[in-house]
Amino acid sequence: MVKYILFFLLQLSLFTPLIAQQYPTVRFQTRDGLPNIAIRSLYVDSRDILWIGTENGLSKYQNGYFTNLFVEDGLAENNCWAICEDENGHLWFGSYGGGVTSFDGDAFKIYNKENGLVHNQVQTLYAANKKVYIGTLNGLSIMDIDTKEIKTVKGSQAKHPQNYVSGFFQRHGKFYYTTYNNGLYEVVDNGEEFKARKIHNGTMTLSLFIEGDSLYCANKGQMVKYHIDDFIKSPDTGQPVGRSSVWDQTQDHLGNRYLAAWGIYQNTGGLYRFDAKNMIPMNQDFGIDSKHILALEFQKSKQQLFVGSHDKGLYRVSLDNSVVYFPRNGTEVKGIEELNDKLLILDESGLEIKPQKRNDSSSVHIHPKTFKKEQENYLKAGKYIPKHEDFFYEIDYTTPSSLIKFYRLSVHKNKIWISTNIGLFALNETGEITDYLPLHTMVMGFTPDHQLIETNPYHGVRVYNDPQSFDYHYFPEEDIDTPTMVTDITSSPGSTYFSSAFSGLFLYTGGKFKSLLKEGILEEKKIKKIHYTEDGRLLVGGEYGNLYILDGDADFKLLGRYSKKRLNGNSIVALEDYKEYMVVGTEQGVHLISDHSYQFYSQQQGLKHSPRMVKVIGDDLYIATEAGYYKLDLKHISSLEREKIGVQLHNISINNAAISKDNYRWFDYKESSISLNADQSAVSVDFALEGVKHPDLVWIRYRLNPNEEWSPFQQNTLITINHLNHGKYNLEINAFDQHTSTSETLSLLKIIVEPPYYATPWFVVFSIFTLFLLVHGLFWYNLRRQRQIQIAKSNITKRIAETRLEALRSQMNPHFTFNALNSVQYYILEHNQEEAIRFLGQFSSLMRTTLEHSSQAWISLREELRYIKAYVDIENSRRKVPIEVNIKLDSSLSNDDTQVPPMIVQPIIENVFVHAFPPSRLKPKMTISYTKYNKHSLICSIADNGIGFDSSTISNQSKGLSLISERLKLQFMDEKSPITIHSTINTGTTIQVIIPIRIAT
Template sequence: MRILLNILFILFYFIGQSQNYHSRNITSADGLPGNAIRSIYKDSRSYIWIGTDSGLSCWDGERFTIYNTLNGLAGNKIWYIDEDNEGNMWFACFGAGVSKFDGEKFISYTKEDGLVDNSVRIVKYCSQTNCIAIGTNRAISILKDSVFFNFNTKNNDLKKNVIITGILEKDSAVYFYDFANNHYFIQFENGKPNIHRVADKLTDNLGVSSVYEDKKGQLYFGWERDGIAEYYDSTLNKISGIGQVFGIAKDYSQNIWAASWNGGGISPPGGLFKITEDSILRLNQAYNINSILGWAMKFDEKQKFLYYGTLDEGLYIIPPQYFEYYPSGYFNENKLFLNGIEIDNQNNIWFYSDSSFFKWNSKSFVKKDIEYLYNLRIQAEKNKISDISLKTRIKKLNKLYHNQRTHINDIEVDNNNNLWLTCSNFGSFKIPKKNIEDSYYFAPFIHSDIAFTSSDTLFRCGPWASSLKKFDNYNQSNKIFQYTDTANPIFSKFIRTYKDEVWVSSRISGVFIYKEGELINLSKRDTTVNKNINDICFDKDGYAYLGGSDGRIEIFEPVNRNKIFEIKLKGIKNSVIWLNINDNLLFAGYSDGLRVFNIDEIKNKIINYRYFSHTEGYDMEIVNASDLDTKGNIWLATNDGLMKINTRLFSSFNLSPLTTVIKNVEIFNKEVNWKDYTNTYKWSGLPDDELILSPDENHLSIYFHTLNFLNPESDQYYYKLDGIDKDWVGPTDKKNVVYPYLHYGKYKFLVKSRNKTSGLNSNVAEFSFEIMTPWYKQIWFYTIVLISLIAIIFLAYSLRIKWLKKVEEEKRKIMQHISELEIKALQAQMNPHFLFNSINSIQNYMLDNELDKALGYLSSFSKVIRMTLEFVDKKFVRLSDVLSYLQHYIDLEKMRFDDMFDYEVKLSNDVDTDSVLIPPMLLQPILENAIKHGIQPLRVKGRIILEIEKLDENTIKCIIEDNGIGRKKSSEQNKRRKHKKESKGIKITKERLDLLNENNTGVYGIKIIDLFEKGEPSGTRVEIIMDSILN
């Protein structure tokens, strides 16, 4: 050490008198295989491995997994643990050899496998030389590339047998330290290890029981059975009187911690030691550790706490020394219920109970009982000049002292560094410059809560005082100013000051503030302000923080003292007991524990906090007062002595994130051998590659856990399944989640945690998997179904079309037959009318004795009748026959009407009348209609033109044009007739054309055009378009 100490003096002092710290003891009752702890190691996966004399344990902070010879270990005495560059774990099994564990199986090496001997004390992986160095109770082995290189006395490599207790690797050399003073190092030359003696006069005769190297390369040796040797820069400093040290570690403050063994009383005193720059502390009593058989020591760099292993009491976890307890016994008291505390500018701590007060400078203390104050009061009466006799005054004082409860009310420091103490029934006492022996009685009327402002003005109030009293010049004058709220008596719980402001918490009326000569009731001005305030503190910017019984912390801005924000924790209903601020952190003591907030975050209305309860060492339910010392530490006056909060540790630590792991995944609540699915990660057994599950493996239970070895109950979890959960689910204390009947697709499960004590977030653990699409929902199935469906639809459609065609064909035949019958009926419909007219004409000729005309008419009539009968049974006839038929018909009508019209046929040159077939009896009704309704009423000779032209290869147009009176005039004349003539020609022709169209015999159409000349009707033009059929 840099400073040599009087070891015995320091040891005896700290053994007899010590503060208390929090620790956690883990034993076989908690799951360890045994209480004899030989080695402790935290692996690269953040698991803790604990070697005992009864087997090996792997601890995840919640559950211990035990390994022993039944699992493949070479032996059950695990004296040392290390990890190689591939993550394999190596174990020194004392008396049985060495074992290697790759996460799935153990591989053991014994003397039969080439190991020098089985009494292995230490095994260490050397990264620079990529070998395994092994030290036993007799010799040395190197395992490199699966080959053992042994060094012992038998091969004359060693001068004598060794007891290897420490191995280090420096500058590509492996050093072996021996308890019997023979130290060696091995270097590799051409791939072969060569052994050499360590030539160092300082360590050559040093019997080493353990060795530790810090980050700066400084070495610490457990030496002989006496203590620790510090070796640095060619200097060796020995510290003796500790015992035989088998475990060494360095903490966050660069303090050395030692596990000392005093087996059989041969190396006293044994136990847990902490070595700082200027002190050596034996901390067994401080941590309530009885064992003197300390053996293993390990510092957790990430979480900043220590593991201390003993051979009889198991494992101790020592968190950072956030909290130091100074219980009643520390001050030689059975029960010290403290009411208040005040720390002066020389860091003296003044605290008091009802009947005594103390001054403590952390090394020694002075106690004064209330009897001391009584004597000061008596002395003051003796020195006082009064009209009342001294005997009478003392008698009255004794009556108050003995018959009424006399107790200390308050201790405060003024701006001149004088201490003031108030006491009920006695009044106030002044302790000049904080020297207790110079104390004297000051005044009878100042006997309750007091406070000094920055201008050194004294204020007083009390639990039954309705007003706040101000003493401007309390050393020279008794002049008092009173400030009262007539409607709300003050009845104070306590007084706090900030600069020249005075804050008073009332027992019944809320919060009062004296500012610039005015007393303001904040609770009256703002009804949301809590009326039951337990403590008030101020930050460096003057913001006030008020903590109340309803769990709220209210923040007031420094100028007008308006409330700007309040901290109200969801689900937390515990009272705020005390408040204090240091280093931009707000420390809030609740009835359920301590919460630490960041001031900057509070002002930005962001509420995060760290929480400490009994599991972290904060085990105070009753705190009556707090104060800051000159170093920024917070001291609490409790119902059992003092507690110190080392605030520096709260802001100086840079804790690493916790590690959250997925422990297991089940399908339908059953364990799964994931090797049947894919490659697995050997340390967890979970899939290492992409996991594909069948569609019916869609009910998953996922178990997770954060590797937390101090306060796992403070971990709160957040999780989500991408594709199912949009946001993180949490916080929750549950460590598993079930996803039933998941839809097919790709998923990624994410989980993380946040420790509500440390405020640390963990990493995000992931588990990815894919549930295959069911065969009936895959593309190939959809394709087959679609093709099949199309085929079925097509087949059904084809059959349907075929059936419809058949039905339509049958229907068409029926309809065609009907149409033919209708056509024939229409054709037959004309015959009676024509016959009637023709017979009338013949009759008239005979009556008139015009036999030649009658014979000529009869000849043409017979030809018309014959051709009509021939046309009835035919669908189509030659156009030449139609024209012949029409000529005979016209001849009859011209004879009948005395040649009253001319008839002309016009044929296009491209029309072959013998080759073109058209339906019969289409044109005759049109001609008849033209004669009857157009020509016959005409007063001049009429004219009818039949024109036939070819439109295209299959279509002809027939035009019948007359110069009759027109349809309009014919209609007007018909209306005036008594017996109206009915025109059936056009109607019959249209009906025939519709039937022809329905029978699919072609495309037929008729168009009627009224002709005009100079605005007057001059005839009618009828156009018939029809498909022609070539004969």
């Protein structure tokens, strides 16, 4: 008994009180978009827009974006000390020095002393009874919101230097206002003017608010509670309920009232929660580090409290209780577990055991000294010490308690297991250490049949049958199926899974290990986290951010995969499951993923610190971090109402120039479309999303028409299109809210780009018609020109051909004449006058025929044959052995109607007489045949039985043939040779000539 008493006294003596829970808070400064960090006023209007008045600029905060307004935008002054909204939905902004500015959604209008305002230094504004009450530094003015008539309340001005109006209230149909140092007044309306009737001198009232029949008056340095009727009667009937100077107040969705305090000369400022009796400090709970709080406002739609400070900007506190932060004095939380309705929290300061029941505030804390003491007792008892030589991870037994490192917290069979650098400890639910094992293991676990698993990062794995007696089976690291550098362990009802930093995923079942990497089941080598879900899935988190979902109870079939691009973050650090959701932690936050939902929680929802591990306990998700832990209400998060997302288009630029402000109403583009000229092709649009609690968690993509592909997702609401061709476009956006897993496709803007003048229908028709005329005219001109050129070319070609033919004939005539004269000379030399005279007569007749034919292009076939026979007779008359010449004519050829070019065959026949038959050749023969070749030509074949010749000598013996070939080419207008020669030595020669013909008409 004494042992247990001493044990608990030790725990209590070593326990360090921990900081209470905190709500997620975000602070905004000038770098976040605020115009100035000195906040003077806050107001949420009927459009759910938060207006922020600062000492240098007015800001509109909507859906996560600040829009700042200044004098150049239409304000009376850059500072804004008071804001209200009238019954017409118009806003009023009071400045300290420039009067008041109204805004009707389209334009700003300034009212100051020149318009009838009593004073330009506005302190407070109040809208009621179709009027705006304008409290100034000295006096009260009343504005009719319909007529815009300003009336000064007669008697509201005073010579007192501190006569500024501080608050308003109504009671029993009467209207009252308070001043800082000049008492309470009633505003009396006699129909023509307003008068101020002083009720009493009152107190130094800074602000006031009404709750039921009670009036709370914030005086200098204290808060005083009155019954309203008693306050009107006398200021001395109040009861102090708090000590600080309160400047503003608001209520949240649960009815909690919060007060903004600034002690001015005392350090009593800050944010307070007021319970009608006490002012409870809330700075620590809300993470607010300013004591100079001047303005408060609560946004019901998002359950967010806005706190305006005079020195550190604007704070936004989330009060929906979905995320709560528990700091741990800056220490890193190593593990969180549950045991018998008790919450176990392991951090660098030791183990805390906290009852989860709200009415039970008892807590036990086990300090590192307690663990060290247990180790020392084990060593003193002389028990077994594992050796490093046996591949145990070495322990430094001189490690002091201040250097103890806590690795892992596990719960197994109603015992708490904690692995450290000085050994492995087991504790019961009260925090008493029941077992100590001198095992240094960073990652430990248990098999489904309750065997302890010890891993060594540099060697193998031990599975213990009995840890106390060190009865174990060792699996050496040399075996490829043994996991090394183990990063995590998880178990299913029948198996245990191991993940390795370098060797992939392993399965342990039936006393054997199996490498799933070696089996080719999962090729991911570097695995950081694994988790077996209640529905039998095995979640595997890769080192580089890829998530694998395997069927853990069958053949490890890959059920799904989330690449790094689909998750926020670079590395998976924690895995859990809740109902149908996978809980995936990365260094940027926590994902809740199911088949139909994708939600992400990060800094925007209050998770300022990166997750280290996660644990689902009941309907709560605990997130351990380097500076405490968070608790997320999973039931609330998973059932978040999917609000319909809307869009407000608040900025359009064309060719880098913003369009006129006249196109907007309440900062939203009035129209659903915009028409642009042809030269206005660059469009930029900026918009805000409505119905979104955390705009930074919304992914956006766009497209220009429904049949086009979506752009890649982006988190920026600015869309820039560098060039649009003429046509009609429907700019759509698809917004996916990671906070609520809501996706919405919205039409943002219809864009009509007019075509350039050269693409308009009338210009196209005119251009086509003009082009047709030009093409038509050019075509006929070119056709006529081509005809003229062709005729001229034909004439020139014909003339050239004729000239060349005449030249060729003139070459042949002298050649033939020379041969004939040789014959005459021969007869004369032989003194054969009769033959000479006869031959000369034949020759002269032939010459006359030759001269006639030389001037003609065509002669009849009859004339051609008569000419050939005459020539043959002359040649035979010169020979001792005449050549037997046979002329054959195709029956299809008509002698009279068929015409041929003259003097084509004669040179060939002449060659036969000259070259084919030497004197020694007996019985010389030559056959000349005419055969029709086609409609336009015939073939003349000259065959002899002469001596023949070698084909290589054709060019040397056939100048006449060359002349004939050239004539025929010109006649045919063809480059192909019309003459073919077949000759065999001592056998004879056959020459075929294709000769053009024409039929006489």
